[in-house]
Amino acid sequence: MSLVTLLTDFGWASPYPGQMKGVLRSLCRAALIDLTHDVPAHDIACGAYVLAAAARAFPAGTIHLAVVDPGVGTSRLPVAIASGGQVFVGPDNGLLLVAARALGTPRAHAVAVERFALRPLSTTFHGRDLFAPAAAAIARGLAVEQVGPPVPAPVVLPEQPAARDGGLLRGQVLYRDPFGNLITNIPAGWLDDLAGPLVIVHARGQATAHRVTTYGDGAPGDLVILAGSDGTAEIAVRGGRAADLLPFGPGDPVMIRS
Numbered sequence: 001m002s003l004v005t006l007l008t009d010f011g012w013a014s015p016y017p018g019q020m021k022g023v024l025r026s027l028c029r030a031a032l033i034d035l036t037h038d039v040p041a042h043d044i045a046c047g048a049y050v051l052a053a054a055a056r057a058f059p060a061g062t063i064h065l066a067v068v069d070p071g072v073g074t075s076r077l078p079v080a081i082a083s084g085g086q087v088f089v090g091p092d093n094g095l096l097l098v099a100a101r102a103l104g105t106p107r108a109h110a111v112a113v114e115r116f117a118l119r120p121l122s123t124t125f126h127g128r129d130l131f132a133p134a135a136a137a138i139a140r141g142l143a144v145e146q147v148g149p150p151v152p153a154p155v156v157l158p159e160q161p162a163a164r165d166g167g168l169l170r171g172q173v174l175y176r177d178p179f180g181n182l183i184t185n186i187p188a189g190w191l192d193d194l195a196g197p198l199v200i201v202h203a204r205g206q207a208t209a210h211r212v213t214t215y216g217d218g219a220p221g222d223l224v225i226l227a228g229s230d231g232t233a234e235i236a237v238r239g240g241r242a243a244d245l246l247p248f249g250p251g252d253p254v255m256i257r258s
Contacts, residue, residue, distance in 0.1 A: 002030040002139035005058065007051050007066040008127060009039040019128045020065065023118070027136035030063070042070040044095050045157055046250050049175045049183075051088070052099035053230055060085030065127075065135040068095050073123035078111040078130055079151055082144040089135040091126070094157035112148040160253055162186045167194055169233070169256040173248045180241025182248050183234050186256065188227030194258035198225055200235060201255035203247055209235065209256075225256065 004024060010016040017037045024032060035054045039047040047068035055064060069076075069091040077092040084103025088096040089111070100106035111134045113121070118129040134147055162171040162185050171186035191198075191211060198209045200223070209223040218224050220239040223246075228234030233256065235242045248254060 004030040004063045004065055004135055004139055005033045005035050007035040007047060008037045009041050009068045010037050012037050020132045023128055023132040024136050027133060028139040030139040039068050044068050044093055046175060048095050048098040048157060052102045055086060055099040055103060063087045063135050063138050065131055066090040066095055067127035067131060072126050079108050080111055080134060080144050080147045081106045081108045087138055087144055089131050092155050094155045097154050097156060108151040108154045109144050110148040110151050164190055167258045171254055173250055173252045173254055175250055176243045180243040181234055181236045182242050183228055184232055184254055186233040188231055188233050191233055196258055199257050207246060
């Protein structure tokens with residue numbers, strides 16, 4: 001049996017995730033797993049991070065149906081991207097490519113609307129009327145190369161690659177998790193090159209943080225930096241929320257120095 005995951009910004013209380021699952025169930029026998037439907041509305045970058053973080057835990061053959069699609073109904077392409085034995089289906093707006101690149105070498109194909117769309121095709125709900133039918137076809141065994149023509153240059157989200165210059169590490173905040181932890185794209189191993197208390201530089205100044213191994217290290221209320229579960233530097237507060245203490249949001253630049 002195929003495995004299909006779902007990730008959207010639709011909200012758990014809306015009928016939209018259920019409608020997508022209803023279409024999937026009517027068109028294939030795949031097992032369905034909800035990754036989340038609480039991506040902040042229209043936040044493509046946040047959805048891309050969550051999808052990439054989750055996809056690494058899934059086996060080859062998994063199909064990820066992801067919809068954070070503020071451009072629904074416009075000229076943006078619907079795509080299916082194969083990479084690392086998994087397939088990602090959704091809008092070509094940068095949402096899928098981060099995860100696809102993390103798994104391997106992406107092969108993107110446009111989804112042929114005339115072949116897969118339910119009729120009438122809504123201009124506001126391609127998750128139900130286009131992406132779900134395409135994902136169901138792939139779950140039934142259709143090769144990604146057969147969904148439509150190749151897309152040689154899928155949309156790439158703007159990014160600030162991590163860099164280091166002596167004792168200064170530069171990167172960006174990728175995600176603010178429900179605990180208020182700030183997850184960056186700075187490789188956690190780079191922290192080993194910094195000595196003593198660490199300084200986090202932000203738009204309004206700077207803050208001193210302690211390098212720790214676990215969330216429980218340090219005194220209550222301490223600002224800490226540690227290696228997160230995805231292998232990147234994570235900023236947290238012992239027993240608190242780093243997001244409430246520091247003026248960082250997803251996409252913001254961050255600097256760490258000793």
